[in-house]
Every structure is written in C-alpha cells, then in structure tokens.
Amino acid sequence: MATELERFRDEVREWLELNCPASMRTPMVDSEIPWGGRNAKFPNPDTKLWLDRMIEKGWTVPTWPEQYGGAGLSIEQAQVLEQEMEKINARTPLFSMGIFMLGPVLLELGTEEQKQRFLPDIARGKRRWCQGYSEPGAGSDLASLSTKAELRGDHYLINGSKIWNSEADQSDWIFCLVRTDFDAPKHKGISFLLFDLDSPGVDRQPIKLISGSSVFCQTFFDDVKVPAENLVGEENAGWSIAKRLLQYERQNVGKHLNKSFDIKLWDLAKKYSSSADGQIEPDLRSRIARQAIQDGALGLLIERLEREADNPNAGSMSSVMKVAMADINLQRGELAIEAMGAAGLGWQGDEFPEEALGEVRVWLRGKANSIEGGTSEVNLNIIAKRILGLPDPQH
C-alpha cells in the first residue's frame, strides 16, 4: 500500500517537474489568479498552459470521478499531489467556488443529468460560479431569506435580491437559495437553484469594502426566468443542501487562508524591525510566537480533519476549523500591521513598500473571515449544539 503510494508520488513528481512552467512556481500575483469562466483572462500565458495540462490530467479536481473531469484519486493520493505541488511551490491551477462548494454538493445530491451538465465545466474552468445566499435581512439567520421563486410551468420566476455575492460581477452563474413556499416554517420553504447571471432581469452592483476592493456584489433579480430543471434536490428541500454546501465552504476557507502566513509574519517583523540586526522587540516577538504556534496548530487540525473525514461530527467540525481560522487570521492581520510600524500604515503611494500596502489590504479584508460563510457566532452555536449537545432554553 505504502509502496504503491510512493510509486504514485514518484510519478507525480516527475510529471510536475516536466509540466509545471517555471513562472507557475512563483508566488501568485493577484492579477494572475486563474478564476476561469466565460471571460477568463490569462495575462501570463503560462497560467493557461498550466491550467490546460492540469485539466488534461484531471488534477484540477483530483478526487472527482473521471467521467466528470476528475482523476478519481484517493484522498491519500490527492494529498500526495498537494504535497508535491507545495514542494515546488506550484500554483493552484484553478480557483473556483465550483470546485470547492458547488461541485461536492452536486456530486452528492445532483441528478446524473445535472452532474454531466455542470461538473465537467467546473473541472475545466469553463464556467465561473458565485454564491447567492445572504440577503440584507438574512445574514446569520440565513433561513429567513425572502428572495422569491414561483414555478410558472417549465420555469421559475425569481424576484428579490442577494448580498455578499463574491465577485458576482465577474461570474457566469450563481447557485442561489430562494423561497418557494412562504407559508411553510422558514427552513421548509427554501429551494436551491442554479442559473445564468446573464439572464434578463439580473442586476449586479459591486460593494466597496473597507479594504478598498469590491470582492462582493449586491445582486437584484427582477422577474428572472430560470428553467425548472435547474433545481437541485427537491423543491422546498433546499435547506439541507445549503447547509452541506456551507460545510464545504468552511473547510475551504480554513484551508486556503492558512498557507505560509506565519512565515511571512516573522519575516515582516524582522524586516521592519527598528533594530539594525532585525531583532524583534520582545513583547511583539512573544505574541508572534504565540500566534505562530496557533497558526501551525490550525494547519495540523486541517490535516487531521481531512484524515478523519469519516468522523460522525465531520460536518460540524468544519465550524471548529472556521472559527479557529477566523480568530487566528484576525490576530495575524493585527500583528502584521503592528510589526511593520510606520511602514504598515500606508494606503497607497511609492513611499510604502508594495508588500506592506498588500498586507494592509489583507488585514482589512481579513476582518470578513469571521463573518462570511457563517459568522463565528453562528458557528459557535453549531459547535455548542451539534457537537457538545448543549440544550436550548426552555420556555
């Protein structure tokens, strides 16, 4: 078993060595993140080359079955692939909410027709997806959403609005929670729909964040027609699908935010230290050490939860990871700003190092980590109730 895996490791290493372009082994630049989609842009042609090669191997979604564009790898094999990519600093070939959120849900709960229709396009980065969950009045209390979908023969008619739709203005399609029954208890009237954002009646308005970027939109729906076959699962049974997708989202948020953050933090502290030999002020050094210890623990927790995917609490454990990630990342952002001192106060301009300006935006953007994908408060409730079995109040 181990030898088979080692043989696989050798193959992977060899293939990566031959096929991963040199420029794809450098840290990702924001402008080069490969989001895919109808309007995908590749300022660096290597990004496209690398993506195509990985698609061919099925390694954009390595554990998916081959008929849906994956490579049918085991979890252990996928970890080997990940480790070997990390070793050469290979960039992730494709970023996508389709891969981490919608795809797993469709694999579990979609019809065969839906899987064939949507999964291969996700694997190949042909369609860029965004999430349609929150509404202005339905944040933590997501199930109180009120965007309406009425069945009119072969299609649904959608009216209402969604908020915090990540990069909706750059996306092609949306997976969207809608209310199909206003009389049922709130969790029982929700459905899960997929539709094209270019449909008539869709209006996407970017929201400017405190970090200065607009990574989210508010999206308005005015008599948008959606074919009835785009319903995933049963009508009014969308809440359980929605929760399942949130678990995937939480796992993913943890996974992606943790990488090499703590090394960078030490480096910043040294580089912007006020002492000539890069000595870090003791009070700050202690706090960075504490943070690094927690950050490392988070990485190990994520690995452990992957290994223990058969844990009966696996779904709720994504809440543990999500809260830990948000807390640790918040500390990390604060420490980064503090460590840079005067250099870390810049908003723009040549007087500030580019990396410092980047850290400022990351610090501010990071404040959303404990809000998006379920607030830390909601996740603490989930842990208390589902994992710890603590009771509800009696009335």
Add this chain to the structure above:
Amino acid sequence: MATELERFRDEVREWLELNCPASMRTPMVDSEIPWGGRNAKFPNPDTKLWLDRMIEKGWTVPTWPEQYGGAGLSIEQAQVLEQEMEKINARTPLFSMGIFMLGPVLLELGTEEQKQRFLPDIARGKRRWCQGYSEPGAGSDLASLSTKAELRGDHYLINGSKIWNSEADQSDWIFCLVRTDFDAPKHKGISFLLFDLDSPGVDRQPIKLISGSSVFCQTFFDDVKVPAENLVGEENAGWSIAKRLLQYERQNVGKHLNKSFDIKLWDLAKKYSSSADGQIEPDLRSRIARQAIQDGALGLLIERLEREADNPNAGSMSSVMKVAMADINLQRGELAIEAMGAAGLGWQGDEFPEEALGEVRVWLRGKANSIEGGTSEVNLNIIAKRILGLPDPQH
C-alpha cells in the same frame, strides 16, 4: 474649601503619628486580622489598642453619623483619612461585614430602633456578622432561595439551609434572606432577617476549600426562633434590600483586593527569577506589565467611582468594578504562581519560602472572586441590562 481639607489632613496626620502603634504599621499577618465579635482575640495587644483608639475617634466607620459610632466625615475627608493611613502603612483597625455590607443598608433602610440597636455595635466591633444569602440550589439565581420563615406571633420560625456563609463558625449574628411567601413570584416573597447564630437550632458546618482553608460554612436551620422585630424593611420586600447590600459587597470586594498587589507581583518575579541579577524573562515581564497596567487602572476606577457616587448608575457600576477586580485578580494569581516557578508549587513544608506558600493559597482562594458576591456572569448580565439597556429576548 481646599484649605479646610488640608487643615483636616494635618490633624489626621498628627493624630495618626501619635496614636498608631509601630506594630500596626507593618503588613497585616493573617492571624492578627481584627474581625471583632463576642469572641474577638488579639494575639498582638497593639491591635486592641489601635482598635480602641480608632473607635474613640469614630474612625472605624468615619462617614457614619456620630450617634451610631461614626465621625460624620464627608467622603473627601474619609479619603484623606484613608490616604494618610496608607502613607504610614497603618492597618485597617477593624474588618467587618457589618461595616461594609449590613451597616450601609441599615443606615439607608433600617428603622431608627434598628439603627440604634445594631450600628454602634458594628462600629465598635462588638458583634461579628456573616451573610446568609446563597443556598445549594440558589446561587446565581439567588432569588429562587427556599429557606422558610413562618411568622408565629412575635417571632419567625426558620427552617432550611444556607451555604457560602463566610466564617459563619466565627461569627455572632447573620443577616439572612428567607422566603416568607411561597406563593408569590420568586422576587416578591423574600424577607431580610437578622438573628443570633447561637440561637437553638442553628448548625454551622465549615466547608473546606481548594485552598485548604475553610472560610465558608454551610449553615442549617431547624426551627430557629427569630424575634419579629429583627425583620429589616417590610415582609416580602427583602429582595431590594438584598440587592442593595450586594452592591455594597461588590464595591468592597474590589476595594480590598486591589491594594499593592501589583508591586508584590513584580517583586516575586524578580526574586524568583532564574537570572542572577533578577532579570525577568521577557515574555513573563510583558504579561506582568500588562497586568500591572490593568491593576493600576482598577485602583483608579475605584477612586473615580467613589468620587462619582452621585452617578445615577452608581449601583450598577459596582458590577463593573466587581468583574474587573475578579478578572484582574485571577490573572494576578496565575502570574504569581508562574513567576515563582518551582518555588511556587509548594503546599507546605520548610523547603518552600513562607511567602510562596502564602501566594499559593491566595491564588487558589482567589478563584472564588468571580463567584462570591454574584458571579461575573450575573454581573455581566447586570451591566448589559441596567447600564447598557440591552433587551431581553422576546418569546
């Protein structure tokens, strides 16, 4: 005005200089704490001398009216007295729950007969009081208490039990919450009674704490007869008296625990440091500095609240002080143990310095600070509701 106060300061200083015995200007030893009471012991005769002199001046209760044993001082004058006593490290002449808890309540809410009957004895340390509030089933939810008092002609008959009665086995009398109406809503059937612990039917059982000492008792009442005139306030209207007394208790807890604690902490860290020159390890030093800053802030908060006693929130502000004190003191205890390292692990024996053994007991005893006199949780509820005006949930 200022000059008059300064003249008073001069008088105080002069009097203290003449009348405070030298041994009363040394740190208090536990065995010499003057608790007063019927069985008061004075292992050091100076303690008695100092107490008698202070009683004569009315300075055991300096702000109380002269007819009840006080000196009728203004708050400013009392602060001057306190400052001057601190300057020469004069010991508090009399410790007493009568002074800080029962006395102020009787002054506000007792009948003239009750004031004359009880206050001068408190001022002179003739009677030692303890508190009868909590019950095994009524802790944070104090108002659910069930110790029963039935009026039988000229006396009440008490049955039930109380817990966490501080030093009840050393005390003479108890101020006790009892239920006089079992049919009314829980807050409306409570009365406030005073009675002698030597009454037949009272059984006091010391409770051993984790610190090894037994500063509390559980007290059982079996058909205890209490004269009806010992009721303070109206029957069934004891809850508001109970709450008022708790506010005085909280103020006092804060006040007494804060003194010079942080200086001692620095000293411990230096003395038990592993470096020859008493250098404190940087991570620990940072945390002690943080603690000292908060500890100092607590002292300043207490002074400010005394000055702002006319603040409409003054009552609830005692909850602010109580929570802050408990938090800061908890940190302080942990830091003290950590600072002493191996020397701070001792329970008894000559191998450990006496002060270190004392610190261990203080550390463990201090864990109760966030429980006694209302838990921190209950006090946070009070702050949220009474000061911040946050709403109750709707059902």
Add this chain to the structure above:
Amino acid sequence: MNLDRESQQIFQDSARDWVLNSAPISHFRHQRDSQPYVSGRELWQEQVELGWPGIMVPEELGGSGLGMQELSLVIEQMGRSLTASPLLSTGLIAVSALSLCEQTDFSRSRLTSIASGELTVALATEEGNHHAPHCVSATARQHEGQWLLNGRKIRVADANSADAFLVSAKIEASDQLGVFLLPAEGVSVTPLAIFDSREHGNISFDAIAVPEQALLVARDSSTSLLDQILDRARIGLAVEMLGSANAAFEMTLDYLKIREQFGQLIGSFQALQHRAAKMYIELELARSVVDAALLAVDEGSTEIPLLASQAKALVGDTLNHITNETIQLHGGIGMTDEHDAGLFIKRARVTEYLYGSSAFHRDRYARLRGF
C-alpha cells in the same frame, strides 16, 4: 487653572455641539471622498474663533490659561466624530512644548501666534519604523549665533499644512537631544497616503537656519523636554482615542438594539451582551487612567510619565478590541466602505502606532517602575 465641574460640563457641551453641527463623521467622510487627504485646516478658523487653540495658552499671551483637562474635553469630542484638526498638534503639543521651556521672546511670541490662530505646528520626531524618540540622526549645529538644522523625519501628523515643526535633533559636539521650532519655509514635505486619510508627511530639512531661541530648553530639567512633550502628546492622543472608542462602542450598542435575526434583537443574545459588557468595563478602566493622567499634567505631578504610558497602552488595547468588535457585531454591513466602522478601525490603528504602540508603552511602563 482648571474649571469647576459645572463649567467643564458647559465647555464640553459646547464642544459637542460644534462637532455635531460642523464636523460630524459625515463631514470627515465627505472630505475623504473629495480630496487627496483630509486636512484639518478646513474647519480651523471656526475652532480659532471658539478660542480652542489658546485654551492652554496663558491669559497674558492671549489664551484662556486653562489646563489639559479642559482642552481634552474638546479633543475627546473630536475623537468621537473623527474630526481632523491641528488642535492636538498645535493647541496641546506645541503649546505644551512652548510652555514647558524657559520663556523667551521667541516662545512667548509663538504662544501668542498659536492663541490667535496664526500658527499651526506639527510634531516631527520619528525617523524609523517604530517609535524610538531617542534614536535621532537629525543634527543641529551652531553657526554664527544661529542653529543649522539637518535631517529627515517621517510620518509627521498634520505635516502638509503646518506652519512650523517641532523637531528633535542631536546637538553637535554634545550627546544631547534638542527640541527646535522650525518654520515650514524651506522644509520639504512629501505627503503620504496613510489609511486614516489624514494629512501626514515625510519631511526633510537641509541646513535650515533658525535663531538661537528656537532651541527650547526645559525649565524642569529632571526629564528631557522631548520626553515631557511626548508624554503630553501621548495623553492627548489617548483622549482622542478614548473618544473614538466610546463612539464606536455606542454605535455598536445602537445596532445591537435594532438589528433582528432569528426573530430577536441581536442585543438580546447573552453571548453578545457579555461581550458588550466587557467592552464597557474596558472603557471605564481606560477612562479612569486617562482622567488620572490629565489631572497629573495639570498638577505637574511626577507621575506623568508613568500615567502617560499606562494610558496610551491601555487605551490602545481597548480601542483595538472595540474597533474589531464593531465590525464583527455589525456583520457584513460593517465591512462595507459606506459604513463608519471602517473609518474607526483605520484611524484607530494609526493612533495606536503614534507616539509609541501599546507594546512600547508596556515596556516603558515596566522600566519606569524599575523592572
């Protein structure tokens, strides 16, 4: 001189009224959205007319002869509304510097100019990434009865519109640091785009000549004038920060009382109630230290350095905690640029850094205590 409590209340009310009417947060937001940076000069004339620059200037020099407690009543209100103003730099820091030094014609005339609103001053002491006021490369050299100043200073608050700078410089052929008042003419200012959107700049000065009296010499030489000035700057800034922390907290509290989720006002959730209560406790502790520090300044107590560090460290931690909770408890809306939560957190981190971070002041506090 200090006012009695009642007069202080009147003073505070008038400051609050002016801020609410002339300089609410929406004003700051408007400035930010329409200008490269927000200058405090825009509303300065109104503040001059209210007599604020001269609050601490002696009456005989055209001021009100009041104390830092009175000035802080205004500064705290400005902190609540994120009002950009040279009042802290000029009315508090520069006036302190010019009052703590030996009085000369030079110092007196500058105090008079400040009181009349003709002179604004920026404090320029930083040269490296972290606050280290005694590590100075700028130099001062005596030459023909004048001082020739050379050097550069970074991240100077209110630099772009200041009429003069208080700079620290190493006095050549001595191991002493001097504090000089340097006119803005000839100083080269590079504006910086800092995330609080205020006017900050890097400055450099190359052989600028100033009169002999431009070197301010401490009257009380037990501590250096630079430290005396910085301690007052720290306390004054702590007042502003406390105002901001209170305003952010109150905004959050208001939101807890109107936002509904799960069929409840979110302010009825006990976990949030306890967090709000803890913030309130922190604010009360912080206010107690700030009050004590202000009193110490007005009484000329020897405790000023200790209380300055205590106040700056504690208020810094409190503001950090509260601005983070402000975003978290507002949820998504708090992340948007159109909400004020972001304005508070951005200003907060700049003030936390200014004149020494909480970590700097924890260390200094321990050193001052002898540890």
Add this chain to the structure above:
Amino acid sequence: MNLDRESQQIFQDSARDWVLNSAPISHFRHQRDSQPYVSGRELWQEQVELGWPGIMVPEELGGSGLGMQELSLVIEQMGRSLTASPLLSTGLIAVSALSLCEQTDFSRSRLTSIASGELTVALATEEGNHHAPHCVSATARQHEGQWLLNGRKIRVADANSADAFLVSAKIEASDQLGVFLLPAEGVSVTPLAIFDSREHGNISFDAIAVPEQALLVARDSSTSLLDQILDRARIGLAVEMLGSANAAFEMTLDYLKIREQFGQLIGSFQALQHRAAKMYIELELARSVVDAALLAVDEGSTEIPLLASQAKALVGDTLNHITNETIQLHGGIGMTDEHDAGLFIKRARVTEYLYGSSAFHRDRYARLRGF
C-alpha cells in the same frame, strides 16, 4: 513499530477500562487523603502485569517494541483520571533515554529491567526555580574507570520511590553535559509537599561512583541527548495534560447539562455555550499538535524539537484556560475541596511548570524557527 488504528483502539479501550476500574479519580483522592503524598508505586505492579512499562522497549529485551503513540494511549487515560504512576518517567522518559543512546550491556540490561517492572527511574534535571536544562552545576569526574557524580537536583517527579535517577551533569574538563543513570542507593532524597500531592523530591548526591557505561551517549549526535530526552518528556507530559484537559472539560460540560438556575439548564445560556465551544476548539487544536508530535517521534522526524515546544506551550495554555473555566462554570461547588475541579487545577499548574512552562516553550519555538 506502530499498531494500526483498530489495534490502537483496542489498546486504548483496555487502558481506559483499567483506569476506570483500578485508578479512578476517587482512588487518587483516597490516596491523597490517607497518605503524606500520593505514590504511583501502589498500582505499579498491575501496570507491570499489563506490560505497560515495556511498551516502547524492544521485543528482544522483553518489551512490546511499540511506539510513543501506543504508550500515549495509556498516558492520556491516566491524565484523565489523574492517576499517579511512574509510567511517564520510567516507561517513556527513561526508555527513550536508554534507547536513544548507544547500546551497551548497561543500557540493554536496564531496558530489560524496566520492561520486567523491576526498575523505575526518575528524571532529575532541574536546579533552579525555572526550567533551564543547560544551566547545570552538578558535575561528573572520571576516576579509575568510573564516574564520580556530585550535585543536587530539585523538584524531581517520582523521586521518592524511584530505583534510579537520570541526572544531567557537567563533565569535568570538558564543556559538555552528560546524562547519567544513577542508582538510588546513596542518593539523599528530601520529599516535598507539592500542591498536586504527588511524590516529588529534592535530591543530592555526593561523590557517588557509577560505571563508565552509566554515561549515556547519543547515537544521533545532531542534538544533545539531554534535549532529545526532554523533548520526549515534554510530548509525553503534553499527552497527560491533554487527557486532564479533556476530562475537566467533559466534567464541566456534564455540569452545564444538569445544573439549573433561573428555571433553565445553565448550558442553555448562550454566553456559556460560546465559552464551551471555544474550549472545545482549543482542545481540538491542541490534540492536532500532540498527535503530530507523537507521529514525529515515532518517525524520527527532525521536527521533534519544534513540535515538542509547540505541543507543550499550546497544551499548557489550553489546560490553564480549561481548569480555570472548570471552577468558574461549576460556581461555588467547584471551589470546595470535595469537588474534583481543585484536583485538576492543582495538577495542571505543576505540569504546566514541568519541563518548561508555556512561556519557555514559546521562546524556544521562536528560537528554533530562527527568530
């Protein structure tokens, strides 16, 4: 060699059963109340019969030839019940020391004696108030083919009943530290009354002669044997602490589900729910690091020192937090000596101190990372 998951589970179940039957917390309490200190020797023979001392001893020397992961399954169960036992000192620390050194007749015979239950060993490295393993005054001098050992060590766990001591000593005429196995005969032991009620002692040894092979020499000389031993001690102790932290947490959780106040189970109060959830998160993070550290030991990874410090620091902070919350959430009853909360907090602080506090390991972690 490591067992597969299923066999590990069986192993863990048998350890749990033994602990629950033979060494529940009530047993520890009874020992504490009836003896001057709680000795682990009382139940040692049962553990010997279960083969636990030899879990990590090679099969050819009478042990089971398993790894630290397997031994930790037993130690964690003991941590849950506060079981006093020499298993950590002997079965983990001494066996590690005797396995990591160059094998000699001496080392092999001692491993055999440990596996058969004839020999218990205590680790004696501390000389000052704070963990500083490289500051050693004890000395070793060569004399006629033997080592003469001189010195004193303080706060040695399991000292009073140990048959031998692992001691660190400076080798005369070299700047090296050696680790020696020293028989208890001739060593003077002063028992200490420490607040966890376990057996601890100060020891001193005056010119005790041991054979040449009693100096254990690292096989892998890239790090010192002393550090290799201590890192395993830290990880093993972290396992015990994690067991205690989990048990204290579960006891608290159970109480939240039965205690009523205000007509509600207190576990239904959201503020307490969130605190419980945060403790659970800490426990999960801590377990992840401990697991990784155990794996690193069994794989002989170069990451052992880093993971040892990471585990000890994180578990220490977690246990500190949880034992404080255990008392607080139990309220008054948690303050009484008759409740187990006090037993947990007292043992917790001793283990937090042992082999380096969290602060020590934060510092070491940073140094190992190059900062």
